[in-house]
Amino acid sequence: MRSFARTHATEVALLAVIAVICTVLSFATANFFSLGNAFDLLNTSSVNIIFAVGLLVVLIAGGIDISFAVAASVVQYGTAIALGWIGGGGWLSGLVIAGSLGICLGAINALLIHRFRIISIVATISTFNIYFGLLMFFTKGVSIYDLPEWLTDRVVLFEHEMADGSWIEITLPVLVMVLCVIATWVLITRTTTGRQLYAFGDNPEGARRFGINIGAMQFIAFGWLGLMAGIGGLVQAHYAQEVVPNALYGRELDVLAAVVLGGARLGGGKGSVLGCVLGVLLIAITQNGLNLMGVSPFAFKMIVGAIILIAITLSNTSIERLLPFVSQKGARR
């Protein structure tokens, strides 16, 4: 346990912060500390967690992606049209189509970055604009409400009425999210490919000298995020029961902030699935709590921004550096 705390300092710190916030909120509000609310949070955070674990893989490999959220919107439209062509389809065909489209869009990013040597933030800001521009141009900003029934029907996998009358339920998005989280965890911690991604992000030149296929790393990382963006897009359409072209616009920065909060490093080589999930949950819990406390929604972004700043400062800077005279070893470069 001691060594877990040492090697997973960020995750432990996040858990502690979440525990503190939950305690405060359960005293400050009447409804926060109920299982019903907890499951609600899980249901509403599913899409963000799916996006987040995808983005995590790109960050670990030393890249960054701004385009995935609008790519998910493109996937929603593409999938809705494709499902029309095949006459309805079902969850399986929907996920396959959405996932493949997402992988294609991710591969475009990887191609730009690897083949044309464009740094990832520039490449994905460009594709962000291109994807969103094309989407708005071709859809003229019109939403799709006419979705297949299987997609808009709520799928409740488990429900239970609590003694106090509230309902706990686990919906399909949660199941998909859990599968995505497990798959990503297996990829990055249990497969050789995942460890190569870490190594590549940590020290690209070192990885190259070992003969690791750099191009493959880019395609795997951005392809995986594309896959997650595609799946996340479909799940979001299911959750919202409509496809709105700008519904996910701006989501990329929320997710990026959560992933970085979870301990991933811009620059690569660092980050864990657990931290990433906790990062998303911390922000979701804070927003939910503020909501229940009746704080104006306009203040949310400000508060979330402040939390991210504080968390990142604490994780980057050891206490000794902040207070140099606490320890004799302090202030050594």
Add this chain to the structure above:
Amino acid sequence: MQWVLPAAGPASAGLASPFKTVFGHTFMHQLAIAGGSEKPLLSLHDINMTFGGVKALRNVSFDVRPGEVHCLAGENGCGKSTLIKIITGVYRPADGASIEYDGETYSHMSPVTAHDRGIQVIWQDLALFPEMSVAENIAFQTVLGRWPKLVDYGRMRKIATEALERLGITLDVDLPLKEYAIAQRQIVAIARALVGEAKLVFMDEPTASLTQSETDHLLDIVRGLSAAAVAVVFVSHRLAEVLEISSRITVLRDGALVGVYPAAGMTQSRITELMTGKIFDQQVRAKSRQDQPVVLEVKGLSRPGQFDDISLTVRRGETLGITGLLGAGRTELAQTLFGMLQPAAGTIMLDGKPVRFSSNRDAIKAGVAYLSEDRLSLGLIQPQSISDNLVISSLGKVASGGFLSDERKRKLVAGWIADLGVKIGLQGDAISTLSGGNQQRIAIAKWLATDPKLLILDAPTVGVDVGARAGIFDIVAKLADAGLAIILISDEVPEVYFNADRVLHMAQGRMIGSYDPRSASLAEIEGAVYA
């Protein structure tokens, strides 16, 4: 039977290199045909390599025998690293090359083939993965391969523990590598190279950032490898080590082979001559400066845990040498004099007036300049131009009315470049295009442009070639004669011995000895420092 090239004298070493190369090549070729008593493990012929029109290697031949420790010597940029990268498959040599290794002939290597056939490299920058665990770094080969497999962490841990055991080292293999200091990372890099059946290990500057005792330990490891029939190719700037450890020495200069020599009977000055084609004669430069006014006087300076009760004076025109092992507190002392750290007790007087620096900006204003220990990451901004680097600390001089004047900047830079004899292409070229020695000159010029009274040089020759080192100390001597007070910090005792007027020995945060190079011998000071 020992076959070696006849050692080229200083006169012939000055000849245009193509002649030597042709000579060297044919001779080496005969050697390969005639065959020594022992067949070489690795033998290279006709290695040519060109980068952007510049020939990095010209018809180089090189051979390594099984189980020998072979030193590859040469100045920075002579082609050592390029040669290693060709042997390990990172670069592909020009057509016509032949690489014979352990009974097979290749026209070029690939990293995978080299690794599979037991060729391992410990790169100068170590090429480790700091965020990953020690176990993963050591057993990194287990996660290689084109197709995904499941990672076997148990096997990794076992491999790593065994590799460390072979070196007689215990580390927590589950901790991320970044938790360990550079010396331990070096061990990890060596352990990684020993995993699998290593037959040939390259070590590129393995001791550059190690202390003396760590270096001794490393050399023991190298001897152990050699005894276990692993051939080691050793690259180091520290010639004493080279002579101590190797059986043969291959010298390269300007991308061409100078020759192959047995280490027995070689001297440091001889290797330096072969590497540079010049003769260096080191003499004690110390002079008495007792008649000069005191520039810096430090009394009872302390910083808990770093240094304690330090008192010293430096006079105008005087070079004060401070030596001691890594971690003696030298750099912390220097940074305190430069205002980057604050002392807990004691006084600093400049020109007889007490000063208190709250930051290094105050120190620069008061006339203190500090050339940092880590030039590559702290002292210079690598991607920026030579001229921008030079004026960064003295922007006030090149500005008029708040705007930078290109004309003034150009003149100032041209003046310093001429004064210090820096070899550059254009002022606008990135600083990273310069050699280590020339970068160091730019770093010195940057500080001289601030008009300092006191210049603190912290390990000014790290990463600088033997040839260029002498040039740097010539500049230091000139600056001292011009009246600058200089503190010269180095863990290489000969550097301070030959170049300072007085030598202080620092250990565990205290000054424990003071020597005058005119009366003390080098061996006496070295004995005290390395004891």
